Amino acid sequence: MAKLIFEMSRPGRTAYSLPPCDTATDLRDRKTAGQTGSDGKGAQEDVACSLIPERFRRKKDAELPEVSEVDVIRHFTELSRMNHGVDNGFYPLGSCTMKYNPKVNEDIAALEGFRAVHPYQADETAQGCIQILYEMDRMLKEITGMDRFSLQPAAGAHGELAGLMIIKAYHDYRGDTGRTKIIVPDSAHGTNPASAAMAGFEAIEVKSDERGGVDLKALKAAVGPDTAGLMLTNPNTLGLFDENIKEIARIVHDAGGLLYYDGANANAIMGICRPGDMGFDVVHLNLHKTFSTPHGGGGPGSGPVGVKKALEPFLPTPLAEFDGKQYRLDHDRPLSIGRVRSFYGNFGVILRAYAYIRTMGPDGLRKVSENAVLNANYLMHRLKDHFDLPYDRTCMHEFVLSYGKHKETGIRTLDIAKRLLDFGFHPPTVYFPLIVNEALMIEPTETESLETMDLFADTLISIAEEAEKDPEKVKSAPHRTYVSRLDEVKAARNPVLVHMD
Amino acid sequence: MGILEGVKFTKEHEWAREEGGKVYIGISDYAQNALGDIVYVELPAAGKKVKAGDAISVVESVKTASDIYSPVSGTVIEVNDALEDSPELLNEDPYENYIAVIDPENLSELDKLMDEKEYREFCSEEE
Structure with missing residues (x-):
């Protein structure tokens, strides 16, 4: 050590x-x-x-x-x-989009005009920076089909909170104050119900149907005059596209609620379809996931929140404006929910994502999503005969396997994940989504080669075989890391928060 | 199985037992096993009014955090404070260690729950 x-x-x-x-x-x-x-x-x-x-x-x-x-x-x-990062190995952490972050992003962020700028500078002396904010807003609008973005939220869950505060402000402004509930599917990211509670709503869960989508009957039963909105990821956490999205939007809108799009899985849809066209009213994106900025270990991230026209007055203040000659920050927005972050968000992260979008262009972003989906389907087909695949459909950018029926060896998904560390891979997300028993959630991203994915698939298959033949070896893994199994229970029950005296 | 006589179960794996007009509630052995090592129990406040199906407690394990739903409507009149310092009691003996005691509005709500035999069948279908 x-x-x-x-x-x-x-x-x-x-x-x-x-x-x-x-x-x-x-x-x-x-x-x-x-x-x-x-x-x-x-x-x-x-x-x-x-x-x-x-x-x-x-x-x-x-x-x-x-x-x-x-x-x-x-x-x-x-x-x-x-440490393990995407710069030293494959990192198929489902729902986190650990794609390679091009180094040109760093070069752009290190330009002196950006690096040496101060947030208290007058608008007219920081025109380039405000231009970046203004253009980023426009590009994200085009990618998502929304009408306006605020780039302030510091990460995904922060974007969720800001989005829900906007939904609340909208209902309150219209005097529609009885809308206290946010509907969340049982496959949702854990942050969704947490953000709803933080924003003062009550989270109501709806079940998934047998195809892994929102159960329409359950949704119809759940909506009513107390529905403030529905939070949804599409594709969802099973990596499946909800084909009923238009119907879902109609049910929620008819009840007077709004639709919130959790953009964590946006890497599957760029240039192909847009949340705005699906009927969503509020969207957040994770720039650090979809738009290639370093994250993991605390980021910093960036979670811009975008809205349709009717919600625009409630966006966080200030917003970047352009009159044809000058860029400026507009603070005069009386209905705004206010600031959700000091200054203008994590500007350095926004800048890296801006560089990425400009590098890729619209055709490039579409290719990103196509390759992300292709890679995930390739890996799914290589692994489906060796693990259970609870929802056997064409997946989007990620898929969920189950390692559920191994009572005789006592090997669980956790053991498989720990064994992967011995071969230099970061394990996939495990035990999520909660609706899949002993889940392994794999997201290869578009930046991995066929050789890397084959090596990963071969390794995972050989671990599954090893689990049958030599279960002890898998149960006691990892063997080649600095530390092996940590006592998580003891750490949670008796946390030691001070190292010395 | 004397210990589980009169114990009723929910589909969410809570148990409920009536004693002197009050209802003791906790989590089943199946639940504690599925959760794994429990590291924290968020207890409800005594005096809290609940409806059947309301979340009244959160049980956190190394793996996950789960809401615990009240099987009956009524008022929380007592909580098991020992769980605050020793959450592992729920792993060690889930039926002996209750989470809370409810003064029920309507004891007949218990009739809608499963008995031990029905619950065992329900669990084997869940597998």
């Missing part, structure tokens, strides 16, 4: 070597420059201290690690080697 950088700390060790400061840090007292105080510290340090009121000063020095430069470099290089 690697040590923490705090454990490597030795008093007095530094990664820099500087001469004593020869100018006063306080210009009112030039005399003290270069002198040493009675306690051995530089007098200028005392001067600096004196500028801070007594009650705000530290009583003890901050406990920062004291290490040499080479220690710092080795420490973080070692940590990075212990």
